[in-house]
Structures are given as structure tokens and as C-alpha cells.
Amino acid sequence: MVATMTDTLHYQAGFGSELQTEALPGALPAHNSPQHCPYGLYAEQISGTAFTAPRHQNRRSWLYRIRPSVGQPCAEPYAQPRFTASLRPDTPPEPMRWDPPLIPATPVDFVDGLVTVAGNGSATLQHGFAIHWYACNQSMSERVFCNADAEMLIVPQHGALRVVTELGLLEVAPQEIVVIPRGIRFLLELTEDTARGYVCENFGAPFRLPDLGVIGANGLAAARDFLYPVAWFEDRTAPIQLITRYLGQLWQGVLQRSPFDVVAWHGNHAPYKYDLRRFNTLGSVSFDHPDPSIFLVLQAPSDTPGVDQIDFVVFPPRALVAQDTFRPPWFHRNVASEFMGLIHGRYDAKASGFVPGGASLHPCMTGHGPDAATVERALQADTHQTDYLTDTMAFMFETRLPMLLTDHALNGPQRQRNYLDCWADVRSRFAGPTHPQG
Numbered sequence: 001m002v003a004t005m006t007d008t009l010h011y012q013a014g015f016g017s018e019l020q021t022e023a024l025p026g027a028l029p030a031h032n033s034p035q036h037c038p039y040g041l042y043a044e045q046i047s048g049t050a051f052t053a054p055r056h057q058n059r060r061s062w063l064y065r066i067r068p069s070v071g072q073p074c075a076e077p078y079a080q081p082r083f084t085a086s087l088r089p090d091t092p093p094e095p096m097r098w099d100p101p102l103i104p105a106t107p108v109d110f111v112d113g114l115v116t117v118a119g120n121g122s123a124t125l126q127h128g129f130a131i132h133w134y135a136c137n138q139s140m141s142e143r144v145f146c147n148a149d150a151e152m153l154i155v156p157q158h159g160a161l162r163v164v165t166e167l168g169l170l171e172v173a174p175q176e177i178v179v180i181p182r183g184i185r186f187l188l189e190l191t192e193d194t195a196r197g198y199v200c201e202n203f204g205a206p207f208r209l210p211d212l213g214v215i216g217a218n219g220l221a222a223a224r225d226f227l228y229p230v231a232w233f234e235d236r237t238a239p240i241q242l243i244t245r246y247l248g249q250l251w252q253g254v255l256q257r258s259p260f261d262v263v264a265w266h267g268n269h270a271p272y273k274y275d276l277r278r279f280n281t282l283g284s285v286s287f288d289h290p291d292p293s294i295f296l297v298l299q300a301p302s303d304t305p306g307v308d309q310i311d312f313v314v315f316p317p318r319a320l321v322a323q324d325t326f327r328p329p330w331f332h333r334n335v336a337s338e339f340m341g342l343i344h345g346r347y348d349a350k351a352s353g354f355v356p357g358g359a360s361l362h363p364c365m366t367g368h369g370p371d372a373a374t375v376e377r378a379l380q381a382d383t384h385q386t387d388y389l390t391d392t393m394a395f396m397f398e399t400r401l402p403m404l405l406t407d408h409a410l411n412g413p414q415r416q417r418n419y420l421d422c423w424a425d426v427r428s429r430f431a432g433p434t435h436p437q438g
């Protein structure tokens with residue numbers, strides 16, 4: 001269906017940039033909507049923010065395509081009960097941890113391989129988020145997906161993916177992420193037998209790079225490391241299933257032509273990828289473990305300044321040099337809720353149990369931190385020596401909204417019922433008197 005796997009893809013760089021690209025020479029017109037577009041193409045604008053959003057937040061692209069995306073039916077319900085908006089209001093406030101989802105034994109593609117874990121807010125009110133796993137063994141074939149509700153941040157954990165979108169092709173492997181903006185049609189092809197990872201649906205303001213404040217003009221994720229596709233098209237007539245996520249439900253219809261018929265485009269509402277290994281990790285070079293906001297890759301702001309709806313945070317390999325310091329993440333209770341996943345290796349707060357492809361949730365105000373084995377090690381460490389954290393890549397979806405879980409997350413086979421036991425041996429070391437004196 002698409003270009004062969006051996007092709008080397010080209011990208012355009014620069015987060016949020018005004019990009020322009022044409023797959024045929026001269027296909028981009030000189031202005032947005034001329035009476036006659038080059039090659040007989042139709043102009044179509046897709047906007048990701050209100051027309052009147054401030055210029056620095058405004059997202060829209062102009063697409064020059066063989067046929068506009070009109071007259072396309074999509075009113076048949078599509079049944080995929082594990083990809084759901086049904087969340088349990090009786091979610092208990094206890095830290096939880098899960099094993100990775102199993103790769104299905106029957107043929108399953110990305111859409112059918114999604115299973116919802118958590119969320120809050122509402123696609124209907126365009127506020128909040130949902131978190132899913134995917135586990136699949138098939139490419140999407142003659143089927144495309146469109147999320148009218150949400151931008152989708154996809155975190156592959158196992159298996160590289162080829163992402164075919166209206167705006168071009170991207171390849172992503174574990175330790176990279178891809179973000180598909182709201183409304184952009186796409187399909188995922190597997191480049192290995194199986195694939196697994198995490199998805200965050202963001203119903204609110206799109207992810208953006210955070211301000212750096214006193215860090216300065218450089219640091220954390222660099223705008224130039226965000227890669228966007230170049231225009232790629234096919235002119236193909238075939239019945240292709242369009243599955244649309246709308247108001248938290250799935251709908252289907254059949255297109256008569258490939259929707260990947262955009263010959264040229266310009267704008268900034270476009271899919272992008274980012275290699276997490278490019279993250280410029282900062283840390284304490286004196287004492288104390290910093291707050292995890294130092295690891296922020298992308299933020300989806302809320303209407304309250306300084307309080308994000310969702311943060312995407314990454315814990316990359318790094319050197320720990322802080323002296324006279326308990327070096328792992330401290331024990332804490334947090335106003336935010338923290339959903340963590342592990343892409344690769346081991347996470348520095350957990351000696352065991354938190355495995356690649358698995359997940360944990362520390363709901364707001366619940367105590368968590370290093371497990372007992374990690375505490376022992378940290379208490380014995382010589383903090384005049386540097387600790388090199390290698391072979392690790394964990395991430396966190398951190399949100400101001402408490403997380404409601406699905407029935408599958410609460411009661412499914414992946415849930416580790418003994419998670420709290422990892423702290424059972426964090427024993428009292430109190431060296432003072434049994435009672436206050438005086």
C-alpha cells in the first residue's frame with residue numbers, strides 16, 4: 001500500500017514551525033486558496049485551534065489534495081469495547097501497578113489492540129485525557145483512523161511502527177514518540193511481527209514545548225529535534241474503512257478512495273516524532289533530588305497558568321552526582337496524579353516489579369517513592385561517587401485531574417495485586433526515644 005520499508009524517509013524539523021512541502025514540483029500554490037490550484041488539486045484547511053487563537057498558539061494547515069474530504073460516510077457504530085470512555089467513578093485511591101498487556105494470539109491491528117486504562121474529563125467537553133495501551137500483531141490494512149476528539153501521543157515500547165498520515169510518512173521505534181494532531185487521518189503499519197506501547201489522548205489544548213524560565217534559551221527538549229513528514233500521496237481507488245473516534249465512541253464508514261492523497265501542504269497542524277534520547281537532561285549538581293518538572297518534554301496547558309492538564313515527562317539515562325543526598329526519587333504525596341510507563345531497562349525508584357511495557361499509577365495524595373531494596377541501596381551509597389543511570393527510559397503522564405480507571409485496569413489480569421508489598425520492608429530506623437522527653 002505504501003512506499004517500501006527500505007525507503008529512507010525525509011523529515012522537516014522544528015517544533016510548531018510553519019512548514020511547507022510538496023511531493024510534486026510546484027504543487028504548493030503561492031497563496032492559500034487560488035481559483036485554480038496547481039495540478040487541479042483542491043485546497044482544504046484543517047485547523048487544530050480556534051481561528052482566533054493567539055498567533056503563537058494557532059495551529060492550522062492547508063492541504064492540497066486530489067479530492068477534498070467531503071461526502072464521506074461515517075455513521076455506523078464500530079464495536080471495540082476495550083477502547084472505551086467508560087471509567088469507574090469508584091476507583092480507589094491506592095497506588096497500583098500492572099504487568100504489560102499480552103500480545104494477542106489472533107490477528108489484531110492497532111485500533112483493535114487498544115485497551116483503555118485510565119482517564120478523566122470528557123471528549124464531549126474537550127477537557128481532560130485518556131490513557132490506553134496498544135498490543136497488536138497486524139498492520140492496519142485498508143483501514144484508517146481519525147480521532148476527532150483528541151490529539152494522540154503514542155509511545156512505542158516494543159516494535160517499530162510506520163505511520164502513514166495525510167501529511168506524510170513517519171517511522172518511529174521504541175524510545176521515540178509520535179504525536180498525531182486532532183483530526184489527521186492515519187494508519188499504523190508494523191515493521192516487526194508485533195508491537196506494543198502506550199497512548200495518551202489529549203482532549204484539551206495541544207501539547208507544546210514548555211517555557212524554560214531561568215533554565216534559559218536552551219535545554220530539555222530542543223525544538224529542532226521534533227521531526228515532521230514531507231508530503232507523500234497515493235492516487236488510489238479502493239474501499240477503505242474509515243474509523244472515527246467522536247464523543248468517545250467509534251464510528252465507521254467506507255471511503256471509495258485513499259485519503260492519503262495530499263500532494264502538498266503547508267502549516268503547523270501536523271504529526272511529529274521525537275527521539276527521547278535527544279532530551280537534554282538537567283539535574284542537581286549540588287545536593288537534593290530535583291522536582292520532576294525538570295524532566296518535562298511536552299505540556300498540555302490548562303486554563304490555569306502554571307497548572308497543566310497533562311505533562312509528558314521522561315526519565316532518561318543520566319549521571320547522579322548530588323552529594324549528601326538520598327538520590328532516588330524522594331517519598332512524596334503529590335497533588336497531581338502520576339501514570340508511569342517503562343519503555344526500556346529499569347527505573348531508578350524500583351528495583352523490581354516495574355517492567356518494560358508495564359505501568360503504575362500513583363493517584364493524587366497517595367504516598368509513594370522508592371521500593372525497599374532501592375531505599376537500602378540509596379542509604380548505603382557513597383554520594384562522593386557518581387552514579388551512572390544507564391539502560392533506562394521511563395516516562396510519566398502527569399495530570400492535575402485524578403485518574404479514573406477502567407474495569408479492565410481495576411480487575412483485569414495485568415493488575416499486580418501485591419504492589420504495596422514493595423514498601424513492606426521500608427522499616428523504622430528511628431533512633432530516638434520511644435516517647436517524647438521532658
Ligand SMILES: O=C(O)Cc1cc(O)ccc1O
Pocket residue numbers: 289290291292328329330332334338349362368369396
Ligand atoms: O513517582 C515517581 O517515581 C516519579 C517521580 C520522579 C522523580 O524523580 C521525582 C518525583 C516523582 O514523582
Ligand SMILES: [Fe+2]
Pocket residue numbers: 332334338362368
Ligand atoms: Fe511520584
